[in-house]
Amino acid sequence: MDLYIPRIPLAEWCDIALNWATEHFSGVTRAMSAVVGTAIESTTDFLVGLPPWLVILACGLLVWRLTNARIAIGTMLGFAFLWNLELWRATLQSLVLVLVSTAFALAIGIPIGISAALSKRFWRIVGPGLDMMQTMPSFVYLIPAIPFFGLGAVSACFATIVFAMPPTIRLTALGIMQTPAELVEAADAFGSSRWQKLFKIQLPLAIPTIMAGVNQTIMLALSMVVIAAMIGAGGLGGEVWRAIQRLEAGQGFQAGIAIVVLAVILDRITQHIAHHMRRDRQQG
Amino acid sequence: MSEKQPRIRVRGLTKIFGDEAGTAFERLRSGESRAEVQNATGAVIGLDNVNFDVDAGEILVVMGLSGSGKSTCLRCINRLIEPTDGSVHIDDIDVIGLGERELLELRRTRFGMVFQQFALFPHRSILRNVEYGLEIQGMPPDARREKALAAIETVGLKGWDQHFPSQLSGGMQQRAGLARALALDPDVLLMDEAFSALDPLIRRDMQQELVALQKRLKKTIVFVSHDLDEAIALGGRIVLMKDGGVVQEGTAADFLANPADEYVRRFVEHIDVLGVVTAGDAMRPPSAVRPWQSTAEEALAILTQSGEPVVTVVCEQGRFQGTVDADTLKGAGTTALRLLLSDRSAYVPFTATLNEAVARLASGRGEIAVTGPDGTLAGVIANADLVAALARRRPTTAH
Numbered sequence: 293m294d295l296y297i298p299r300i301p302l303a304e305w306c307d308i309a310l311n312w313a314t315e316h317f318s319g320v321t322r323a324m325s326a327v328v329g330t331a332i333e334s335t336t337d338f339l340v341g342l343p344p345w346l347v348i349l350a351c352g353l354l355v356w357r358l359t360n361a362r363i364a365i366g367t368m369l370g371f372a373f374l375w376n377l378e379l380w381r382a383t384l385q386s387l388v389l390v391l392v393s394t395a396f397a398l399a400i401g402i403p404i405g406i407s408a409a410l411s412k413r414f415w416r417i418v419g420p421g422l423d424m425m426q427t428m429p430s431f432v433y434l435i436p437a438i439p440f441f442g443l444g445a446v447s448a449c450f451a452t453i454v455f456a457m458p459p460t461i462r463l464t465a466l467g468i469m470q471t472p473a474e475l476v477e478a479a480d481a482f483g484s485s486r487w488q489k490l491f492k493i494q495l496p497l498a499i500p501t502i503m504a505g506v507n508q509t510i511m512l513a514l515s516m517v518v519i520a521a522m523i524g525a526g527g528l529g530g531e532v533w534r535a536i537q538r539l540e541a542g543q544g545f546q547a548g549i550a551i552v553v554l555a556v557i558l559d560r561i562t563q564h565i566a567h568h569m570r571r572d573r574q575q576g
Numbered sequence: 577m578s579e580k581q582p583r584i585r586v587r588g589l590t591k592i593f594g595d596e597a598g599t600a601f602e603r604l605r606s607g608e609s610r611a612e613v614q615n616a617t618g619a620v621i622g623l624d625n626v627n628f629d630v631d632a633g634e635i636l637v638v639m640g641l642s643g644s645g646k647s648t649c650l651r652c653i654n655r656l657i658e659p660t661d662g663s664v665h666i667d668d669i670d671v672i673g674l675g676e677r678e679l680l681e682l683r684r685t686r687f688g689m690v691f692q693q694f695a696l697f698p699h700r701s702i703l704r705n706v707e708y709g710l711e712i713q714g715m716p717p718d719a720r721r722e723k724a725l726a727a728i729e730t731v732g733l734k735g736w737d738q739h740f741p742s743q744l745s746g747g748m749q750q751r752a753g754l755a756r757a758l759a760l761d762p763d764v765l766l767m768d769e770a771f772s773a774l775d776p777l778i779r780r781d782m783q784q785e786l787v788a789l790q791k792r793l794k795k796t797i798v799f800v801s802h803d804l805d806e807a808i809a810l811g812g813r814i815v816l817m818k819d820g821g822v823v824q825e826g827t828a829a830d831f832l833a834n835p836a837d838e839y840v841r842r843f844v845e846h847i848d849v850l851g852v853v854t855a856g857d858a859m860r861p862p863s864a865v866r867p868w869q870s871t872a873e874e875a876l877a878i879l880t881q882s883g884e885p886v887v888t889v890v891c892e893q894g895r896f897q898g899t900v901d902a903d904t905l906k907g908a909g910t911t912a913l914r915l916l917l918s919d920r921s922a923y924v925p926f927t928a929t930l931n932e933a934v935a936r937l938a939s940g941r942g943e944i945a946v947t948g949p950d951g952t953l954a955g956v957i958a959n960a961d962l963v964a965a966l967a968r969r970r971p972t973t974a975h
Contacts (some may be wrong), residue, residue: 477656478691478695480656481654481683481766482683482684483685483687492712497698
């Protein structure tokens with residue numbers, strides 16, 4: 293006798309939930325999409341419209357201000373290399389997408405991380421959520437992104453935010469929770485309120501850890517940019533995607549290497565800033 | 577007892593750690609022993625019915641080994657740890673009854689705290705560390721800077737205000753920690769093993785400086801320590817704790833003279849007796865005293881009879897004048913003692929430690945006088961008395 297156990301209709305449930313959300317919120321999300329999409333596109337168009345050497349020089353200058361001459365020169369050389377490969381437009385598209393996604397991820401992730409650090413109950417909810425966000429195959433985020441945001445850069449941005457945010461949340465929470473107990477006690481002993489303690493002691497001490505999270509978020513965002521090309525995000529990922537479809541190994545590697553170059557540049561800059569902050573903490 | 581109200585009053589302070597604190601507390605109050613309660617509930621009894629007072633301007637040392645509850649006790653005073661039961665009063669303020677806001681206000685204005693591991697904020701300069709309490713109060717930058725710099729100067733760190741904690745030695749860091757507490761000009765200083773993490777030499781310097789500072793500032797200090805020598809160096813009353821309860825309260829000399837139990841006796845066993853016992857404790861009534869107008873013959877008779885090494889000579893008011901030994905008296909006939917006096921400085925006040933008495937004895941003729949508060953002769957200490965006093969205080973070393 294066969295024991296009949298009906299399949300749990302998990303897929304159907306997910307559909308129902310998504311359909312419901314689409315029906316009720318897609319108006320809002322589509323409007324948001326229009327705004328953000330225009331912003332991303334016009335920024336990209338503006339940068340592409342400028343002469344590449346000027347953009348490279350400006351980037352170099354900015355990086356030099358933020359870090360040091362060595363990293364600034366490396367940045368300029370890297371960008372020049374990408375320009376030379378005729379991947380300039382794709383590079384800028386990817387860069388804007390990464391930076392916008394990261395900005396959103398930080399704007400959402402840091403407050404969540406702070407709340408999670410301050411409330412044990414909230415942390416217990418957020419923790420498993422983060423695990424799910426990170427282990428879920430990143431492609432899956434792309435599917436619901438389309439009904440909400442349509443094809444293109446904004447959906448890619450959304451999926452990237454969801455995928456890249458966890459390290460920021462986790463490391464922000466960790467950084468605050470790891471404030472040495474004796475320092476928290478000292479702050480309490482002098483009559484600090486909860487907010488004074490947070491802004492004067494816990495957050496400043498957590499900044500190096502938070503920066504490590506920011507670095508990881510940027511790296512994850514960059515890796516997601518390639519996958520997001522599947523829904524029309526363009527950029528360097530788009531180049532890779534086209535090479536796959538046409539089986540052009542050389543083109544594929546060229547675009548892949550370009551992504552690595554971009555990754556190295558972004559990594560060095562954020563690492564340097566994080567490291568500098570850590571030293572600051574000891575020396576000022 | 578004096579009429580004035582103590583600055584801090586701690587009554588029935590009890591702290592039980594653990595999920596079962598409520599039940600554990602009830603069982604403890606119903607008369608079960610601490611061990612029974614801890615075994616039955618799994619709760620840990622940190623403090624059990626602790627009572628003491630701290631007078632304004634006094635240094636009270638709360639002493640005990642680790643796990644005795646001394647640090648918990650200190651933290652209950654400003655409610656860094658919420659006590660399970662009992663009351664703490666600062667002047668007329670019921671600290672335990674305060675709401676959150678009032679408690680913050682109290683901590684901001686009345687308490688300064690100094691920590692064992694300094695607990696300086698590593699991302700702030702010394703100046704910004706010292707400013708911290710004032711900043712929390714909302715004092716404008718210029719005013720708090722001025723106060724902070726004054727506090728930094730008080731602890732001898734002038735010129736180091738722009739440095740960061742990691743650039744300072746341990747002793748200097750703790751000076752900064754002290755400055756941070758003093759900058760608020762609080763009535764009460766809570767010091768939690770403040771000098772325990774420092775090297776012995778630096779520790780002794782800091783103890784001396786704290787005592788000197790206290791003479792000037794007259795704060796009310798509750799100082800937690802595990803080190804009896806430190807407690808003695810700070811010179812105040814001591815509350816000795818064990819297993820969350822107070823075993824004995826008093827001065828180190830009280831502990832030596834009348835230990836409440838075997839634990840206290842053992843605790844003070846290795847104490848530097850010479851530094852704790854006072855001349856007043858060790859002296860005995862003199863048996864060869866003469867007024868200074870009496871004759872050498874009379875004095876010699878008494879001296880021979882008494883067996884003392886010297887005759888102690890006093891004036892009409894009973895003040896110590898000096899001593900005369902047998903060799904001088906022999907053949908002096910009816911000369912008045914006042915003309916034969918020598919060793920006019922062979923005395924110590926009754927509050928002096930035996931260390932000072934020993935120094936005097938070493939340079940004298942085997943006996944010194946002890947004077948009372950008004951300078952009158954209160955007793956004498958001969959070499960043999962000193963030895964007896966030491967032997968009495970060290971039962972375990974006398975095999």
